[in-house]
Amino acid sequence: MPQVRLTRAVEFSTSLRYWNPDLGEAENRERFGRKANRHGHNYRLEVTLVGEPDPVTGMVIDLKDLQDVIDREVMVRFDHRDLNRDTPYFDKEPPTPENLARVIFRLLHAALPSGLLHGIRLFEDADTSVELSGDSA
Amino acid sequence: MIALTRRYRFPAAHVLRSPALSDADNERVYGKCANPAGHGHDYGLEISVAGDVDPATGQVFARDRLDALVGERVIARFGHALLNEDPAFGACVPTAENIALAIESELAPAIAAERPGAHLLRVRLEETRKNSFETGEAR
Numbered sequence: 001m002p003q004v005r006l007t008r009a010v011e012f013s014t015s016l017r018y019w020n021p022d023l024g025e026a027e028n029r030e031r032f033g034r035k036a037n038r039h040g041h042n043y044r045l046e047v048t049l050v051g052e053p054d055p056v057t058g059m060v061i062d063l064k065d066l067q068d069v070i071d072r073e074v075m076v077r078f079d080h081r082d083l084n085r086d087t088p089y090f091d092k093e094p095p096t097p098e099n100l101a102r103v104i105f106r107l108l109h110a111a112l113p114s115g116l117l118h119g120i121r122l123f124e125d126a127d128t129s130v131e132l133s134g135d136s137a
Numbered sequence: 138m139i140a141l142t143r144r145y146r147f148p149a150a151h152v153l154r155s156p157a158l159s160d161a162d163n164e165r166v167y168g169k170c171a172n173p174a175g176h177g178h179d180y181g182l183e184i185s186v187a188g189d190v191d192p193a194t195g196q197v198f199a200r201d202r203l204d205a206l207v208g209e210r211v212i213a214r215f216g217h218a219l220l221n222e223d224p225a226f227g228a229c230v231p232t233a234e235n236i237a238l239a240i241e242s243e244l245a246p247a248i249a250a251e252r253p254g255a256h257l258l259r260v261r262l263e264e265t266r267k268n269s270f271e272t273g274e275a276r
Binding site: 018031093094095096097098099101102126127128129130131132133134 | 138139140141142143144145185190192193194195196197200
């Protein structure tokens, strides 16, 4: 059977600021500019899986199962949270879309059956996105 | 692989007629796009840059630098212009395919020079909502 890619999209909203606690106020402001102020985004996350459709169900994965994983690993952790205060991932590195995408990729990669996750695409806004694939976690 | 994509837009005019074809063949190949008076589009442009994440900034490529490169090298040049008059299309017809390739060759060296370790991964050009064109690595 040929392989098929399927993509499920979700949206979540967070607050955040780019801030490295090892640096002082002035250096954080110089390095990150206005992003050192607390601000927020509506993120759109596209999760793409790849696999052969099951011969009986015709599905790569039951979409409800995929949604359950996304809810548990992404939505509960990040939606309507503060990335700096409510999550442990951004103590040492700023919550850029690159770094947030790497965290999400690692979480999904660990939670999904082996070999199923093809990649993710994270939109910070309509004009800016980050894509991750392979074993780049 | 990790890549950053930024989306831009620019309006431009063009005429699709090849000097290698007769008038009749131009109209057969290019249809209404061969109108000698020209026509135009609001092009949507997506530029994807791949590379390692800079540990200091958490970024593959600085947004303001990418915006500046695309602004200077693509939008200032092709936006609000008749593409047929640009030297990039002296020897080829400014189809969306050739526009995407011209943008790729204009940006690839500038992006690599700006940040070693980063490279232009893909150019995606939307001519209309129905037609889009990609160079580089497939998504």
